[in-house]
Amino acid sequence: MSVLNLEIITAEKVLVNEEVDMVEAKGSLGEFGILPGHVQFLTLLEIGEVRYVKDGKTSYLATSGGFGEVADDKVTFLLDTAEFAQDIDLERAKIAMEEAQERLKEFEMDTAEYRMHELALFRALARLQVASRKL
Amino acid sequence: MATLRDIKRKISSINSTQTITRTMKMVSASKLRRAQEELDRIKAYAIKMEELVGRVAQTLPANAHPLLVEREEVKNVLILSIASDKGLCGAFNVNIGLQAENFIAQQKGQYERVGVYVFGRKAKDYLQRRKVDIVKDWVDIRKVDQAIVDGITSDLIRYFVEGEFDKIYLSYTHFHSAVKQIGVFEEFLPLKPKLDQEGTEYLYEPGRSAIVESLIPKYLSTKIYYALVESQTSEHAARMAAMENATSNCGEMVRYLTLVYNKRRQEGITNEMMDIVGGAEALRGT
Numbered sequence: 001m002s003v004l005n006l007e008i009i010t011a012e013k014v015l016v017n018e019e020v021d022m023v024e025a026k027g028s029l030g031e032f033g034i035l036p037g038h039v040q041f042l043t044l045l046e047i048g049e050v051r052y053v054k055d056g057k058t059s060y061l062a063t064s065g066g067f068g069e070v071a072d073d074k075v076t077f078l079l080d081t082a083e084f085a086q087d088i089d090l091e092r093a094k095i096a097m098e099e100a101q102e103r104l105k106e107f108e109m110d111t112a113e114y115r116m117h118e119l120a121l122f123r124a125l126a127r128l129q130v131a132s133r134k135l
Numbered sequence: 136m137a138t139l140r141d142i143k144r145k146i147s148s149i150n151s152t153q154t155i156t157r158t159m160k161m162v163s164a165s166k167l168r169r170a171q172e173e174l175d176r177i178k179a180y181a182i183k184m185e186e187l188v189g190r191v192a193q194t195l196p197a198n199a200h201p202l203l204v205e206r207e208e209v210k211n212v213l214i215l216s217i218a219s220d221k222g223l224c225g226a227f228n229v230n231i232g233l234q235a236e237n238f239i240a241q242q243k244g245q246y247e248r249v250g251v252y253v254f255g256r257k258a259k260d261y262l263q264r265r266k267v268d269i270v271k272d273w274v275d276i277r278k279v280d281q282a283i284v285d286g287i288t289s290d291l292i293r294y295f296v297e298g299e300f301d302k303i304y305l306s307y308t309h310f311h312s313a314v315k316q317i318g319v320f321e322e323f324l325p326l327k328p329k330l331d332q333e334g335t336e337y338l339y340e341p342g343r344s345a346i347v348e349s350l351i352p353k354y355l356s357t358k359i360y361y362a363l364v365e366s367q368t369s370e371h372a373a374r375m376a377a378m379e380n381a382t383s384n385c386g387e388m389v390r391y392l393t394l395v396y397n398k399r400r401q402e403g404i405t406n407e408m409m410d411i412v413g414g415a416e417a418l419r420g421t
Contacts, residue, residue, distance in 0.1 A: 009180050010180065011176075011180045011357070029340050032340075039338050040338060042337040042346055043346070044340075044346055071335055071337075076187070
């Protein structure tokens with residue numbers, strides 16, 4: 001059976017470089033899944049969750065977005081930041097979420113600051129969601 | 136003439152200088168190791184980014200993005216010079232300064248304005264003394280981080296897109312190895328991705344222009360980040376080499392001065408003995 005060669009790379013380090021059976025992530029047009037034999041594909045990844053399955057075991061990562069490329073069963077994710085579920089500091093993510101929610105109330109909708117804090121909130125939510133997966 | 140005491144003082148002063156340079160060398164060595172680790176970490180990302188942009192650019196029309204378009208008339212040129220805040224690292228800063236200076240000296244006639252966007256206090260001082268047109272400077276940077284990189288990237292993109300500058304060069308020091316660093320002077324904007332690999336026709340989601348729109352600034356900032364980290368690594372390596380040299384020069388000087396000191400001392404003793412012998416000889420005669 002053919003497999004996917006998955007690489008997940010951030011500016012900090014290479015997080016994943018292994019053969020997996022399936023990858024799922026959130027692109028700008030919604031969630032998508034990649035199986036071997038996928039068409040050549042380039043997408044913007046959104047803030048959210050990245051999952052991959054290897055030997056029936058699923059691993060979860062939270063990301064703040066980046067680029068996803070698929071070519072010839074090679075999947076390359078170039079991400080701004082990414083964390084494995086087990087590495088996420090739940091307390092910190094909660095604090096970040098509450099802070100972002102507080103700050104959001106201070107600004108008008110559709111201003112740059114509002115957008116900035118909204119993104120911070122999304123990132124915190126994504127991390128919380130992913131962190132809850134390890135339970 | 137230097138007396139014995141003068142020479143002795145000189146020797147001890149050189150000895151303490153040597154202690155300092157030796158310590159600085161060891162500090163640079165440990166900083167170099169850390170910088171090299173950071174360089175290795177970001178390297179994988181930078182290389183993949185370069186490859187990806189190369190593959191995408193293969194299939195792009197030349198005017199797909201404003202940052203890819205070559206200007207017909209190049210009037211104003213900018214040089215992004217990356218050096219460091221601190222000295223005592225050999226010719227590291229001067230080399231970067233010279234690259235900009237030479238370029239300006241050679242090409243001045245062709246362009247209306249050649250500006251320099253400089254990173255690092257030493258390079259800035261160097262260029263300022265030579266009356267170079269400094270557009271903006273970044274000094275006293277403790278640690279290269281994403282915020283600084285984003286600041287520089289957005290400045291450069293703005294200069295280029297708004298037409299203030301028609302061409303931007305990048306000048307930094309490439310870290311080849313701990314003993315070899317190479318000054319690099321290359322074109323930065325308009326962007327010319329390496330076209331030495333096969334292009335790939337992708338299914339783009341949401342769409343090609345949207346992806347190119349965010350891929351290209353990201354690529355630029357990755358490139359700048361990488362150049363900054365490389366320059367930093369080179370700086371530590373250059374300082375380590377400079378301090379290594381200084382330490383061994385100190386040793387050589389101490390050896391030479393000790394020789395002079397001993398000779399002088401011997402001379403003194405001989406003279407004294409001759410005095411005594413002469414005196415004794417004179418006494419015997421009476």
